[in-house]
Amino acid sequence: MGKATGFMEYDRQSQHERNPSERTKDWEDYTKPLTEEEVKQQGARCMDCGVPTCHTGMEINGATTGCPVYHLIPEWNDMVYRGQWKEALRKEHEMNNFPEFTGMACPAPCEGACVLGINEPPVAIRTVERSIIEKGFEEGWVVPEPPKTRTGKKVAVVGSGPAGLAAAAQLNKAGHTVTVYERHDRIGGLLTYGIPEMKLPYEVVQRRVDILEQEGIEFVTNTEVGKDLPASELDENFDATILCGGATVHRNIPADGRELKGIHYAMDFLHSNTKSLLDSNHEDGNYLSAQDKDVIVIGGGDTGTDCLSTSLRHGCKSLTQFDIYTKKGTERDDNNNPWPQWPVIHRIEYGQKEAEAVFGEDPRAYAVMTTKFVGDDNGHVKEVHTIDVETTIGEGGQRIRKEIPGSEKVWPADLVLLAIGFAGPEQGLIEDLGVETEERTTVKADFEKYTTNVEGVFAAGDMRRGQSLIVWAINEGRGAARECDRFLMGTTKLP
Incomplete structure (x- = not known):
């Protein structure tokens, strides 16, 4: 090797x-x-x-x-x-x-x-x-490979993110006729509207979608199943359905002043930016702009980093990213974080590098918790109030935040972006189909089985497991396709 x-x-x-x-x-x-x-x-x-x-x-x-x-x-x-x-x-x-x-x-x-x-x-x-x-x-080696024969079975895939696309690709290989429904105007889910253009160009997504279309998959955009298309039509028109709608219910911050103008979820910020960029190169103005604004990004993960990078390209006045955790070391702690665990270390991602290049310093503030938002006379946010915290893990594994007296601080802010993740999937379609859920609102379907309580309905990706990684989404989409194929044909050759 x-x-x-x-x-x-x-x-x-x-x-x-x-x-x-x-x-x-x-x-x-x-x-x-x-x-x-x-x-x-x-x-x-x-x-x-x-x-x-x-x-x-x-x-x-x-x-x-x-x-x-x-x-x-x-x-x-x-x-x-x-x-x-x-x-x-x-x-x-x-x-x-x-x-x-x-x-x-x-x-x-x-x-x-x-x-x-x-x-x-x-x-x-x-x-x-x-x-x-x-x-x-x-080199031209990646070419459409449509199936030689069709089974006559029809499958609906709801959601065109990585789980939905993987499920559709595998089912199509097995010879089933696959229709993918996407509520937005472009295919890709969070691949398209959740990851900014400089990190995952849309042409890369479209390039693959074009191949899938040429292989025989039908994509239906601007159609939200349960609203634009009644859920009952899935049962009437398809032999099976795979739910890959993601976990798109935002986590919120229950702090005073949350209702003020200028406070947005990160995905609303990223989505509007990418759509306007792809539609008109931002000429239509239909996006949340950070230009000339003091921007606060709350959340230390990848989405928060994407917000940094996007705000910089808008031309923000200042930029700060709040991380609830303390700054980590540059080396793995072999006692508490041994190999092969994912190394929990300090990383400088592309957005932080850009912010430091523009403003001269890393934009992150560590161990900071937001206590309230303060607005101006027009109801628009102007300040974010914080306090430093110490995070410990309780006996049951829960995180305990201890506020540090005297560490209060006020930050100027014209635009606040909440990048603190997702709580679970939206419930409308789930309820319409009569699908059971877990306590945390995700669809109840065992890993590697993906079957729900409704015959012929499967679930995969974030909709089943909660907010996770793109590789888990692809894993689950492929797995759900395998089990769906087994349900339809009695046996399967899909991996």
Whole structure:
């Protein structure tokens, strides 16, 4: 697997990045590809592990480690090192329908489980993954492969995010006639409207959707099942249904002043920005602008980082990101966070790099909790009040926040973006179909089975498991397709 001494000869090199201060002036991909030789060297760093753990996804202490789609990582690393790009592409597609999506938008839990990562920087797996699929498109190797025969069975997939697309792709391969319903005007779900253009360009999503269409999948946009299309029509017109609507109910902050103008959910901010950008290059003005505003982003995760990057491109006046947790160390704590757990360390992501380049410092404020919002005479937010907190874990695993007296602070704010995640799926369609839910409102369907209490109705992705990673969504979409195929045909050859 790779060059036997490659990990000793070559340093880790992930995707190149454009200059942080320059790239904030446009909406182009913020990364640049490695050369073919550089990618080969990264493949060569893959060790001949006795028991590789990168390709087996699992959850340890609530965090994912390893690859949930069971990518054949050591195999395609070796093929890239040897220049066998077309074979690497075939291996990549065996377990993942959309390596271009994961190569751009996945946080790479595979790298957290890399054996080399025990005492060296791990293999740049995501970079190699992305390089393989991009070379596949450049060389014309990624082409539509419609099924040779059709089964006569029809399946509806509700939601066109990664889970829905994966389910549709697999069911279509099995020969079923698949219709995907999306309530927005473009296919892709959060791939399209939840991840900004410079991180996952929409042309990358559309490029794959075009192939799926040519393979025979029908996509219906601007149609919300349960509103624009009665839920009863699914049972009447299809032999089975897979629910992949995501977990889109926002978490909120129950603080005084929350009703003030200028306080928005992060996804509303990101969605409106991308739609306006794609529709008119922002000329229609139909988006929430951060231009000339003091922006506060509440939430320290990837979505919060995307809000930073988007606000900078609008031309914000100032930018601060609140993180409820204390600043982490640069090295993993081997006692409390040992390998192969996902390394809980301080990271500087693309948005923070850009903010530092523009404003001269990292935009994050740590261990900060919002206590209230204060508005002006027009009912628009003008201040965010905070207090520092110490977070501990109780005996039952619950997080306990202890406020630190005397640490109160007032922050100027014209625009506040709440990037604190999602509470669960919307309930309208779930109730219409009579599908049972768990206590946390997600659809009740066992992992690896995906069957609900309603015959012929399956659920996958965030709608079933709650807010999670793109790789889990693809895993579940593929799994739900397998079980749906078994339900329809009595047996299945889908993986």
